[in-house]
Amino acid sequence: MEELLRVTNLKTHFFRPDGVVRAVDGISYTLNKGESLAIMGESGCGKSVGVMSLIQLVRKPGRIVEGQALFEGRDLLKMGKEEIRQIRGHCIAMIFQDPMTSLNPTLTIGKQITEPMLWHNYAGRQEARERAIKLLAAVGIPSPWQRFTEYPFQFSGGMKQRVMIAMALACEPRLIIADEPTTALDVTVQAQIIDLLRRMKEETGTSVLMITHDLGVAADFCDKVMVMYAGRVAEQAPMDEFVERPCHPYSRGLMNSTLDLGRLKGRLDPIPGAPPSLLNPPAGCRFHPRCSEAMAVCSEKEPELVEVGPGRKVACWTAEKEGCKN
Amino acid sequence: MIEPLLEVRHLKQHFKKGRARLRAVDDVSLAIPGGETLGMVGESGCGKSTVARAILRLYDPTAGEIWFDGEDLARLSGRRLREVRRKIQIVFQDPLASLPPNMTAGQIVAEPLRLQGIGTKKERREEAERLLDLVGVGREFADAFPHEFSGGQQQRIGVARALSLKPKLVVLDEPVSALDVSIQAQILNLLEQLQQEYGLTYLFIAHNLAVVERISTRVCVMYLGKLVETARTADLYQQPLHPYTRALLSAVPQITKRGSLKQRIMLEGEVPSPLNPPPGCRFSTRCRLAKERCRQEEPELREVSQGHQVACHLV
Amino acid sequence: MAEQEAACAPHSGLSPAPAKAAGRVRGVSRWSRAWRKFKRNKLAMAGATVAIFLTIVAIFAPWIAPYPYSESHWDHAWEPPSWKFPFGTDELGRDMLSRQIWALRNALIIALMAEVVTFVVGSAIGATAGYFGGKIDNFLMRFTDIMFAFPSLLFNIVLVAALGRGLLVIFIAIGVTRWTGLARLVRGQVLALKQMEYVLAARASGATGWDIILRYLLPNAAGPIIVTLALGIPANMMVESALSLIGMGVAPPMPSWGALIATYQNAVLSYPHLLLFPAATFAITLLSFTYLGDGLSEALDPKD
Ligand SMILES: Nc1ncnc2c1ncn2[C@@H]1O[C@H](COP(=O)(O)OP(=O)(O)OP(=O)(O)O)[C@@H](O)[C@H]1O
Ligand SMILES: Nc1ncnc2c1ncn2[C@@H]1O[C@H](COP(=O)(O)OP(=O)(O)OP(=O)(O)O)[C@@H](O)[C@H]1O
Ligand SMILES: [Mg+2]
Ligand SMILES: [Mg+2]
Numbered sequence: 049m050e051e052l053l054r055v056t057n058l059k060t061h062f063f064r065p066d067g068v069v070r071a072v073d074g075i076s077y078t079l080n081k082g083e084s085l086a087i088m089g090e091s092g093c094g095k096s097v098g099v100m101s102l103i104q105l106v107r108k109p110g111r112i113v114e115g116q117a118l119f120e121g122r123d124l125l126k127m128g129k130e131e132i133r134q135i136r137g138h139c140i141a142m143i144f145q146d147p148m149t150s151l152n153p154t155l156t157i158g159k160q161i162t163e164p165m166l167w168h169n170y171a172g173r174q175e176a177r178e179r180a181i182k183l184l185a186a187v188g189i190p191s192p193w194q195r196f197t198e199y200p201f202q203f204s205g206g207m208k209q210r211v212m213i214a215m216a217l218a219c220e221p222r223l224i225i226a227d228e229p230t231t232a233l234d235v236t237v238q239a240q241i242i243d244l245l246r247r248m249k250e251e252t253g254t255s256v257l258m259i260t261h262d263l264g265v266a267a268d269f270c271d272k273v274m275v276m277y278a279g280r281v282a283e284q285a286p287m288d289e290f291v292e293r294p295c296h297p298y299s300r301g302l303m304n305s306t307l308d309l310g311r312l313k314g315r316l317d318p319i320p321g322a323p324p325s326l327l328n329p330p331a332g333c334r335f336h337p338r339c340s341e342a343m344a345v346c347s348e349k350e351p352e353l354v355e356v357g358p359g360r361k362v363a364c365w366t367a368e369k370e371g372c373k374n
Numbered sequence: 375m376i377e378p379l380l381e382v383r384h385l386k387q388h389f390k391k392g393r394a395r396l397r398a399v400d401d402v403s404l405a406i407p408g409g410e411t412l413g414m415v416g417e418s419g420c421g422k423s424t425v426a427r428a429i430l431r432l433y434d435p436t437a438g439e440i441w442f443d444g445e446d447l448a449r450l451s452g453r454r455l456r457e458v459r460r461k462i463q464i465v466f467q468d469p470l471a472s473l474p475p476n477m478t479a480g481q482i483v484a485e486p487l488r489l490q491g492i493g494t495k496k497e498r499r500e501e502a503e504r505l506l507d508l509v510g511v512g513r514e515f516a517d518a519f520p521h522e523f524s525g526g527q528q529q530r531i532g533v534a535r536a537l538s539l540k541p542k543l544v545v546l547d548e549p550v551s552a553l554d555v556s557i558q559a560q561i562l563n564l565l566e567q568l569q570q571e572y573g574l575t576y577l578f579i580a581h582n583l584a585v586v587e588r589i590s591t592r593v594c595v596m597y598l599g600k601l602v603e604t605a606r607t608a609d610l611y612q613q614p615l616h617p618y619t620r621a622l623l624s625a626v627p628q629i630t631k632r633g634s635l636k637q638r639i640m641l642e643g644e645v646p647s648p649l650n651p652p653p654g655c656r657f658s659t660r661c662r663l664a665k666e667r668c669r670q671e672e673p674e675l676r677e678v679s680q681g682h683q684v685a686c687h688l689v
Numbered sequence: 690m691a692e693q694e695a696a697c698a699p700h701s702g703l704s705p706a707p708a709k710a711a712g713r714v715r716g717v718s719r720w721s722r723a724w725r726k727f728k729r730n731k732l733a734m735a736g737a738t739v740a741i742f743l744t745i746v747a748i749f750a751p752w753i754a755p756y757p758y759s760e761s762h763w764d765h766a767w768e769p770p771s772w773k774f775p776f777g778t779d780e781l782g783r784d785m786l787s788r789q790i791w792a793l794r795n796a797l798i799i800a801l802m803a804e805v806v807t808f809v810v811g812s813a814i815g816a817t818a819g820y821f822g823g824k825i826d827n828f829l830m831r832f833t834d835i836m837f838a839f840p841s842l843l844f845n846i847v848l849v850a851a852l853g854r855g856l857l858v859i860f861i862a863i864g865v866t867r868w869t870g871l872a873r874l875v876r877g878q879v880l881a882l883k884q885m886e887y888v889l890a891a892r893a894s895g896a897t898g899w900d901i902i903l904r905y906l907l908p909n910a911a912g913p914i915i916v917t918l919a920l921g922i923p924a925n926m927m928v929e930s931a932l933s934l935i936g937m938g939v940a941p942p943m944p945s946w947g948a949l950i951a952t953y954q955n956a957v958l959s960y961p962h963l964l965l966f967p968a969a970t971f972a973i974t975l976l977s978f979t980y981l982g983d984g985l986s987e988a989l990d991p992k993d
Contacts, residue, residue, distance in 0.1 A: 065729065090554040091525070190643065204644065205418070234417045234581060239625040239635050246636075261554065264584075264627035268635050291629055305559035307584035308629045310611065316588075318559030322524040430893045456895040464893050472886035476908040478716050486894035518716035532890075539894065 049080040052223060052255050053102075058115035058125075060094075060101045067327045071097040071110070073279035076353070079223070079272075084249060084256040086266035086287070088302065089276035090323045095259045096145075098276070099225050101125070103140055104132050119223070138168040141216035143209075145228040151200040151208055157184075158196035161215050170219045183214040188240055206237035213241065217248060224248070226258045230265060242269050263306045267291050272359070275299050278324055278334040281353055284361045295362045295372040297339050333365065341366055378405035379575050380429070380543055385438035385448075387421070387428045397648050398424040400599035401438075403675070406592075408542070411569070411576040413590030413607070415583055415622070417645055421599045422579045426545045429577070430464055431455060443542070460490055463536035467548035469528035473520035479506060480516030483534045490539060505534040509564060526557035533564065537572075545577045550585060562589060583626050587611050592681075595619050598656040599648050601675055605682040615684045618657050655687065663688055723912075723988040733984020739977035747794040754787035759942040769962055777962040779953075785963065788944040789970060795939050796946050796974070799860045800925035804918050806864025807871055812914065814868070815875025820883065820902065830876070833869050841866035845928065846937050854940040863928050871917050878910035885909075912989035920982035923975045930971070946971055 056076045062069040072094040079085050087095050101112050102124055117124040119140070124132065136142070144150040152160060161183065162176040171179060177196075184192035187210040200208055209229065216224055226245070230238035246269060248254050260266050266273055266287070273290045275283045275298065283296040294300045301319035321338045324330055330337050336346040345365050353363040356372050387399040399421045406412045414422050428435050431447055440447040443461060450458060463486070466472035473482055483502035487493055493501065503513035509530040511523075520528055529549060536544050546565070550558040566589065568574060580586050586593055587607055594604035595616065603616040614620045617639075624638035643660045646652050652659050658668040667687050675685040727733055746753055756762075762774075762782035770777045776785035818829040848862040882888060888905050896905075926946075932938045933947030941948070946967060953963035 090556060207644070235583070235625040235627075236417065236621060236641050239627070239638055242627070242635055262627065263555070264629050267629045267632050268627040287632070291632065302555060303629075305556045306629065307559075307582070307588050309584050309587060309623070309626050311584075311630065316559040316563050318563065319556040320560075322526055322557065427889070432889055432892060459893060459895040462893070464890060466886040466890065468886060472890055474887040474891075474905055474909065475719060476905075478718075485891065489891065489894045489896050489900060515714045515716075518714050519718055521719070522716055535890065 049083070051078055052081045052083075052120065053079040053257075054116075054118040055102070056116045056118075058098065058101060058117060059113045060097050060106055060110055061113050062110045064109050069326045070279050070329065071326055072101060073329075074114075075276065075279075075281050077274055077281070077284060079255050079257065081222070081255055082249065082253040083272065084245075084258060084270040086270035086273045087257065087259045087276060088261070088263065088266060088273060089282075091261075092323060092326070093276045094279040094326070095276055096227055099142075099227065099257055099259065102225070103136050103142065105142075134168070137164045137221070138170065138219045139221055140223045140225060141219070141221035143212050143216045143224065143226040143229045145231055150212060153200050156197050156199055157203070157211055161211070161218055164215065165218050168219055176218075179218065180214070183217055184211070186217075187211070187214045187244055189214075206233050209233060209237075209241065210244075213244060220252060220254075222254060224254055224256045226256060228259050228261065231261065238265065245269065263302065264308065275302070278329050279326055280334060280363065281361070282335065282363055284353075284359070286359050289357070289360065293372065295356065295360070295367055296335075296364050297341050297366070298335050301338075333363075377407075379408040379443065380577070381405040381439075381441040382425075382429065383439040383441065385425065385428060385440065386436040387424050387433055388436045391649060394649050397599050397651060399428065400648075400651070402596070402599070402601055404594055404601065404604070406543070406575055406577060408575050409569075409573050410591040411578050411589055413586035413593040414577065414579045414596060415581060415586050415593065416596030418581065419645065419648070420596045421648070422596055423547050425596075426464065426547045426577065426579055429545060430462055431459075456490075460486075460539040461541050462543045462545065463539060463541040464545045464547060465529070465532050465536050465549045467551050469525050469532060469552060470520060472532050473528055475520055478517050478519055479511065479523070479531050482520070482531060483516075483538055486535060486538045492539075501538065502534075505538055506531070508537075508568075509534045510560075524557075525553055526560060529553060529557075529561055530564065533561070533568070537568065540572075541574070543575045543577065545579075547579045548581070549578075551580060551582065558585070565589065583611075583623060595622065598646060598651055600656060601683075601685065602657065603682075603684045603686075604675070609679075609682050613682075615678065615682070615689045616657075616686050617661050617663055617688070655685075719912075723985075727984050727988035730984045730987060732980050733987070736977040736980025736984060739973065740981050743793060743974055743977065744797060746790060747797040750790045750794040754784075754790045756784040756787045758788050758791040758944055759783065760787075767960060769960070770966075776966045777960070779963060785966060788949065789967060792944040792946045792949055792967070793970070793974065795856065795943065796926050796929055798856060799863065799929045799939075800922045802856075802860040803864040803867065803925045803928075804921050806861055807868045807921060808914075808918055810864065811868035811871030812875045815872035815877075816879050816902065816906070818872070819876040819879030820898075820906070822880075826876070829872075833872050836866070837869040839866070842928070842931065845932060846935070849932065849937045854938065856939060859929065859932065859939065863925055863932075867921065867925065867928075871914070871921075874913055874917055875910060878913060879906055882906050882909055912991060916982060916986040916989055919985050920979070923978040923982070926971075926975060926978070 057074050058072055059074050060072040062071055075098055089095055097106065097110065100106055102117050106112060112125055115125060124135065158180055161180040165171045165176040165179065166173065181192045181196055184195060189195050189207060189210060203211065230241050242265065245256060249256055258270060270287050273285055273287050274281060275296060277298050282298045285295065294303050305316060305318040319338050324334060332347040332349055333351055336342040339346065343365060351363045351365050351368060353361045354368055356362050356367055362372065382402060382404050385399055385402045389396040389398055402425055404412065416422055427433055429440055435448045438448060445458065447458060480499060480502045483505050484498040487498045487501065503516050506513050506516055511527055511530050523531065550561050553561060562585065569576060578586065578589055590607045592604065593607050593610045594601050595618065597618050603610065603619045610619065611623065614623055621639040621641050628634050641660045646659055654669040654671055655673050658664040661668065673685045673687045675683050677683050678689055760783060762778065764782065765774065765778050766780055766782040768774055768778045774784050774786065776789055778785060814829050814833065818826040844866050845862045849858055852858040888901055891901060891905055929938060930947030933945035934951045938945040938947055949967040950964065950971065953960065957964045
């Protein structure tokens with residue numbers, strides 16, 4: 049398969065008066081054409097900042113301090129303002145978590161979908177209009193020609209999120225970045241949205257980076273998974289294998305905390321404690337204070353991300369020693 | 375059947391929206407026996423929180439009865455209502471928004487005792503510290519403020535506050551929805567443990583069906599202000615009868631069955647507005663099986679097998 | 690597990706972990722956090738220092754001013770600054786420094802007392818409207834709109850003209866026209882806070898109306914209210930000087946800032962000190978209170 053995106057040692061830090069928040073601290077991954085990668089991990093571990101960095105959307109005290117993000121061979125992080133603007137929306141589209149704040153309340157839905165197509169000279173006015181209506185229909189908005197002239201406040205939350213997706217799809221991007229696209233939605237709407245993304249992926253070969261908290265959603269939709277912890281990558285794996293046997297103790301913890309329908313177990317076995325502050329993360333492996341399998345070395349040296357199988361990498365001393373257990 | 379601790383009969387909660395009437399809850403009846411957990415699921419905006427708040431008498435119900443411990447809360451007011459409030463407490467979804475930012479954890483947990491005029495200041499403080507230990511926050515954090523805690527810790531403080539008056543019934547309105555899965559599991563464990571220790575009764579609202587399956591004795595499914603199905607948990611999850619319940623369950627992505635969403639039962643169209651619900655069965659506008667009768671005649675909730683009630687003409 | 694969890698810092702790195710010293714954790718309230726932020730803001734600290742200094746001068750004006758404000762030194766008329774009269778003298782040989790100090794005192798009294806009036810009227814009306822809602826809200830807010838739409842300077846002039854040019858009349862006149870913004874703010878705050886889940890939780894535990902207003906609504910609405918009130922002080926001073934500029938301020942011989950500046954603007958070429966000193970102190974006073982208010986608004990910003 050052809051490679052679309054290769055991120056190497058990306059670091060994005062926030063320089064605040066009380067110290068440096070190392071939100072993203074050296075993450076690397078690759079994404080092939082037509083593939084979908086789930087990025088998982090607890091709140092605050094740097095998932096959003098990590099993907100926002102790709103299209104240079106990090107806000108003020110934050111700065112990309114190091115790394116490379118090759119998109120079709122060009123480094124996104126080195127691009128100038130104008131160049132990255134050409135990429136945004138056109139080659140890489142973003143779907144945000146909160147549809148309420150990501151749509152402009154003063155513009156009609158139609159205008160918001162067609163405008164990017166015009167900016168990027170993707171289509172003429174008439175063409176853009178036709179395409180927008182087709183997209184609205186595709187995302188399951190009833191009577192789209194009528195909805196075309198309405199404003200965001202006339203839409204429900206789920207519909208707004210679908211409009212966001214229609215916008216993202218408008219210029220046929222090669223990469224869609226979806227930051228928790230369904231967290232705020234009901235399961236039935238969520239299922240529709242996943243369907244839509246899946247269709248898009250199958251029909252046009254678009255790649256998807258999907259941030260999600262929901263292992264079920266990730267497992268259902270994504271081909272690969274990357275688990276992040278405190279700004280670092282804990283594990284990368286093909287989804288099938290990951291679901292079968294997660295390798296990093298943190299991944300196992302996530303799996304054990306996740307409830308699945310019809311899987312009534314005894315007492316849940318959650319990871320104790322909460323993620324560390326990124327102002328001064330623990331020395332050694334960042335997960336060791338919460339890890340039940342921690343050894344002496346874990347509190348001293350940070351483990352590297354090492355390959356333990358095809359497409360499988362883990363940053364853990366136990367795996368380094370004895371490969372992937374269980 | 376044993377006498378239920380809480381029995382809600384034909385509860386209606388309507389809100390005025392200009393000249394229109396928003397039927398947030400429209401004739402809901404439910405019962406929870408002491409010591410059990412009733413799970414409540416349904417789409418966003420179907421009225422789950424409104425039921426919860428009506429039971430706590432944060433609203434004046436439009437119609438209906440709320441029988442709790444031999445009294446109809448719907449008709450209480452003033453001093454008597456204040457006394458009853460000791461026995462029902464609530465935990466909210468947003469952990470930070472449910473804690474007053476100007477008070478310390480200790481003050482927050484002691485606050486219900488103060489409001490009810492129980493104990494001296496010192497005794498209340500002692501009790502608050504005991505509760506903070508109990509929920510796993512630790513008494514040494516009694517002087518810290520809400521914003522200094524993580525989301526999971528904040529939710530634990532919310533639970534401690536709800537327990538301070540030694541209530542019989544705790545209404546949990548999406549208590550884990552805003553939390554990470556790992557923290558979610560910690561809180562669920564805590565809730566289960568507290569229930570066992572103190573014989574608490576829960577009304578547990580959530581939109582995560584797996585969480586509800588895990589914690590509930592019985593489950594009821596709400597759609598647009600009405601109950602469409604209620605049954606013991608295992609019955610409901612293994613033999614859902616209402617088309618809406620089936621669609622809901624089939625839309626849950628599952629880790630163990632990858633790609634199962636592709637075979638789900640599709641729901642067409644949008645959720646109708648509670649401002650003008652459709653005539654007949656409220657689900658008929660989105661139901662694939664809907665017949666003429668469904669669009670005209672409203673189905674009653676009726677018992678189809680022991681403890682399993684459904685409101686559908688077709689079952 | 691509880692032990693583990695307690696030992697862990699909160700998740701985000703945005704909120705610092707409560708410092709655990711010798712077993713007990715001392716929390717940092719929002720107020721002390723705001724104070725720390727305020728202290729880091731140099732401009733705000735400078736503004737606060739100058740504002741406090743000016744306030745002390747104003748309070749102790751009768752003792753600090755070297756001469757009574759209306760005492761004439763006939764043999765020293767129109768004098769430039771000297772050791773004896775640091776700000777020079779006017780056409781009647783009155784000490785300009787003393788007049789300046791008294792003008793400051795008057796301006797501050799008026800500005801502060803007008804804020805008290807604003808606070809009392811604005812928060813009472815706003816809180817009542819927000820807390821009770823419905824018809825009461827509707828009525829009070831229409832009334833507020835009408836007051837807001839009223840040309841306030843005109844209203845001030847009419848009041849002062851009718852009731853005389855005393856301090857009391859002036860600050861009430863200013864306060865009475867300036868409460869509308871605060872009323873809207875307080876109403877908005879109360880409306881938003883009233884729906885907060887912690888207020889619902891208190892009600893569910895049997896809290897009465899007063900419990901809620903005093904322990905939940907007011908303390909949590911205090912930040913924006915304080916900011917508005919602080920920024921109202923320089924605004925009031927502007928109004929006061931505008932009034933005295935057109936001869937509607939405190940009655941002479943009591944000095945007022947607007948009058949000081951207005952009287953001598955034609956004499957600026959021959960006697961520059963008569964305009965420069967009042968104008969400069971006026972600017973410094975306004976700036977210091979404005980920076981103080983801006984600093985408060987930043988420090989009390991609920992976001993972050
Ligand atoms: N503007 C900012 N200033 C300072 N720190 C920031 C800022 N934005 C983000 N951070 C820090 O960066 C870290 C990562 O944030 P990010 O939003 O990427 O988390 P996330 O993994 O997307 O979490 P969530 O699941 O809650 O969306 C957090 O610890 C946060 O404190
Ligand atoms: N105080 C209120 N005034 C007017 N309308 C209200 C009020 N509270 C709720 N509603 C309306 O009642 C309906 C049901 O709301 P409710 O909050 O009970 O839904 P819910 O099932 O809890 O949804 P969610 O899952 O999003 O929390 C909604 O349409 C809502 O807009
Ligand atoms: Mg995020
Ligand atoms: Mg709700």
